Amino acid sequence: MKEYTTDKVRNVALVGHQGCGKTSLVEALLFTSGATSRLGRVEEGTTVSDFEDEEKARQISLSTSLIPIEFDDHKINVLDAPGFTDFQGEIRNAIRVADSVIVVIDAVAGVEVGTELVWEYAKQFLQPIIVIINKVDRENADFGAALQGLKNTFADHKFIPVMLPIGEQADFKGVVNLLTMKAYYETGKDRSDLPAFMTEAAEAAHRELVEAAAEADDAYMEKYFGGTELTADEIRDGMRKAARNHALNTVPVFVTSATKNIGTYPVLEALIAYTSSPAIRRYGVTREGVDEIEYHNGPHTDDSNLSAYVFKTVNDRFVGTLSFIRLFAGKISGDSRNWNNTRNIDERFNGLMTLRGKEQIPVTGLHAGDIGIVPKLQHTTTGDTLADRDKEYQIVKPYFTEPLYSVALSPKTQQDAAKIGTVLSTLCHSDPTLRWRNDPDTSQIVLEGMGDIHVQVALSRAEKLGVSVNTETPRIPYKETVTKKAEAMYRHKKQSGGAGQFGEITLFVEPNVGNGYLYEAKVTGGSVTATYLDSANKGVNSVLAGGVIAGYPVVDVHVVVFDGKMHPVDSKDIAFQIAGREAFKEAFKEANPVLLEPIMNVRITVPESMMGDIMSDLNTRRGRVQGMDTSGGGKSTVSAEVPLAEMMRYGNDLRSMTGGRGMYDMSVSRYERVPQPIAEPIISAYKPHSTND
Numbered sequence: 001m002k003e004y005t006t007d008k009v010r011n012v013a014l015v016g017h018q019g020c021g022k023t024s025l026v027e028a029l030l031f032t033s034g035a036t037s038r039l040g041r042v043e044e045g046t047t048v049s050d051f052e053d054e055e056k057a058r059q060i061s062l063s064t065s066l067i068p069i070e071f072d073d074h075k076i077n078v079l080d081a082p083g084f085t086d087f088q089g090e091i092r093n094a095i096r097v098a099d100s101v102i103v104v105i106d107a108v109a110g111v112e113v114g115t116e117l118v119w120e121y122a123k124q125f126l127q128p129i130i131v132i133i134n135k136v137d138r139e140n141a142d143f144g145a146a147l148q149g150l151k152n153t154f155a156d157h158k159f160i161p162v163m164l165p166i167g168e169q170a171d172f173k174g175v176v177n178l179l180t181m182k183a184y185y186e187t188g189k190d191r192s193d194l195p196a197f198m199t200e201a202a203e204a205a206h207r208e209l210v211e212a213a214a215e216a217d218d219a220y221m222e223k224y225f226g227g228t229e230l231t232a233d234e235i236r237d238g239m240r241k242a243a244r245n246h247a248l249n250t251v252p253v254f255v256t257s258a259t260k261n262i263g264t265y266p267v268l269e270a271l272i273a274y275t276s277s278p279a280i281r282r283y284g285v286t287r288e289g290v291d292e293i294e295y296h297n298g299p300h301t302d303d304s305n306l307s308a309y310v311f312k313t314v315n316d317r318f319v320g321t322l323s324f325i326r327l328f329a330g331k332i333s334g335d336s337r338n339w340n341n342t343r344n345i346d347e348r349f350n351g352l353m354t355l356r357g358k359e360q361i362p363v364t365g366l367h368a369g370d371i372g373i374v375p376k377l378q379h380t381t382t383g384d385t386l387a388d389r390d391k392e393y394q395i396v397k398p399y400f401t402e403p404l405y406s407v408a409l410s411p412k413t414q415q416d417a418a419k420i421g422t423v424l425s426t427l428c429h430s431d432p433t434l435r436w437r438n439d440p441d442t443s444q445i446v447l448e449g450m451g452d453i454h455v456q457v458a459l460s461r462a463e464k465l466g467v468s469v470n471t472e473t474p475r476i477p478y479k480e481t482v483t484k485k486a487e488a489m490y491r492h493k494k495q496s497g498g499a500g501q502f503g504e505i506t507l508f509v510e511p512n513v514g515n516g517y518l519y520e521a522k523v524t525g526g527s528v529t530a531t532y533l534d535s536a537n538k539g540v541n542s543v544l545a546g547g548v549i550a551g552y553p554v555v556d557v558h559v560v561v562f563d564g565k566m567h568p569v570d571s572k573d574i575a576f577q578i579a580g581r582e583a584f585k586e587a588f589k590e591a592n593p594v595l596l597e598p599i600m601n602v603r604i605t606v607p608e609s610m611m612g613d614i615m616s617d618l619n620t621r622r623g624r625v626q627g628m629d630t631s632g633g634g635k636s637t638v639s640a641e642v643p644l645a646e647m648m649r650y651g652n653d654l655r656s657m658t659g660g661r662g663m664y665d666m667s668v669s670r671y672e673r674v675p676q677p678i679a680e681p682i683i684s685a686y687k688p689h690s691t692n693d
């Protein structure tokens, strides 16, 4: 593909609720632009954008695809983001690197949970928004109701139709362009006269459009309110300014049917005219030791210092690593060396390309503002900044919420076990919402993500990279501690012929709340020498990680060895280790041991009408409600403290309780004692490993 200069590049994120038709719309736009000769279908797994096997099988987008569309001597880099909230990392990154956000609405369903979510992200990143009301051809489609729904939900925005549908549902035939006041049938390329039945509605909508256009520019405002009509060019220019300025909250509205390919030509035009040039895209950078964000406002050119952000990484067994970069400023060529500011290392480029779905299209260079892909970088991962070496700054990363869903993994074979760490690290490097760890408290390998589908998809990618695993619900990382003081004596003695073993230790344990583990030896009169006290300490220490009553780590215990006995010939290091260990275990068991569990700070947002159900459900989860808030748009948020053990599969439960209309996040608050009736079965199910020597 040829190189496009900054003023010819547009970057848009296509977002919206799962199933509103984003992927189908990209397909229609590609077809209308002439890039493809047939319209692929999601149901048939033949779209350009959903090319992964997993996406075809599930018929949903699982990651953001880059789809450059060449139209009218411009290149529109469309980022087709998934809609499913499990993939909010992908959605946020797409919005982060785009210059405008296109929110797609299903004309039947109207505003949905996913719509509100992407709206929130777009606002967070100060992005201008364009709305496309899609599926106008469907049975029960209602353009007016969908538009009204938008106005109700996002009340501080002005929604200004630029197109109106001609007919609806099975009768949807084309669009009226409110700028030219002409009808455009089918894709909308060729104009015809306005159908008579639309005249009145079109004129009313035209007024609204002109006013919104006038408001975006002082000169137009004066002219218009002074009684002079604006020309079509002035209206277009005013709307363009309105649409490109996020602060005006003016949202142009388009209408389409993606699958019937109606109204897509004006959308292509809009993607050039109504979205802003990457030259004036503000971006923030941070420097080490400086709290404030430094903003670069542009205009950014090829001659500006290089500032590129890696927003996505794909690891493919066959093509290797592909790094998706957004150039905010400066130019890059395929055979250059570039400095990775995040890792402080030079990266040699081996070519550059763009992708169209899976198809790799080589490019020689990328100009300021463009998006492209660098293959086979050695050190670079998602979130990294490439910039001139002396600049020493990082492009601000989006904020990601904590993982909500986790599974414990066990490798299927020895071979899987050998590779699992590397493969999980690779996956987690490329996806900022995915994490893995070797949990020392539970001795499990834990993979954490945003939801069950997210984690399943990650595991199927792991399988493609050659690692198969079994999964189970992770163990809760309980801890063990004591609640009163208790003492114990243990004598280890082996004296059956030959060299004997002897060691005797008396100690007490007591709670050391919040101060961790502390060991002291306070033996007077030299009844045990310092060397053997060290041995006893070693013995006690050997118990800590594996616990005493249920196999969990011991915390917050004060151990004091205050007496003991030696033997003139049989005292041995090993004997005192055993005595220390066993005395500790006995004292621990006497000291009213308990389990501690992680308590989470949880925030749940649902439609107000569902709050009653959510609260009574929280009750059954031992939740303690901390507060309630109405968050606007008919939503309420409850904050509660809930034990992690009750939240392990909350995402699925919340989804079924609210029909997908609920959202939550959580983070660890502290550890608290597990109530006895719940602790008991956990303790009695525990079978300690034998520690015979």
Ligand SMILES: Nc1nc2c(ncn2[C@@H]2O[C@H](COP(=O)(O)OP(=O)(O)O)[C@@H](O)[C@H]2O)c(=O)[nH]1
Pocket (backbone or CB within 6 Å): 016, 017, 018, 019, 020, 021, 022, 023, 024, 025, 041, 042, 043, 059, 060, 061, 083, 134, 135, 136, 137, 138, 256, 257, 258, 259, 260
């Ligand atoms: N009738 C009709 N169906 C559509 C339209 N756009 C998409 N669909 C269907 O809606 C479903 C979801 O579409 P898809 O493009 O995967 O939505 P996405 O999740 O937003 O990417 C698929 O079955 C599409 O065929 C449309 O304009 N009209």
Ligand SMILES: [Mg+2]
Pocket (backbone or CB within 6 Å): 022, 023, 024, 060, 061, 081, 082, 083
């Ligand atoms: Mg999709």
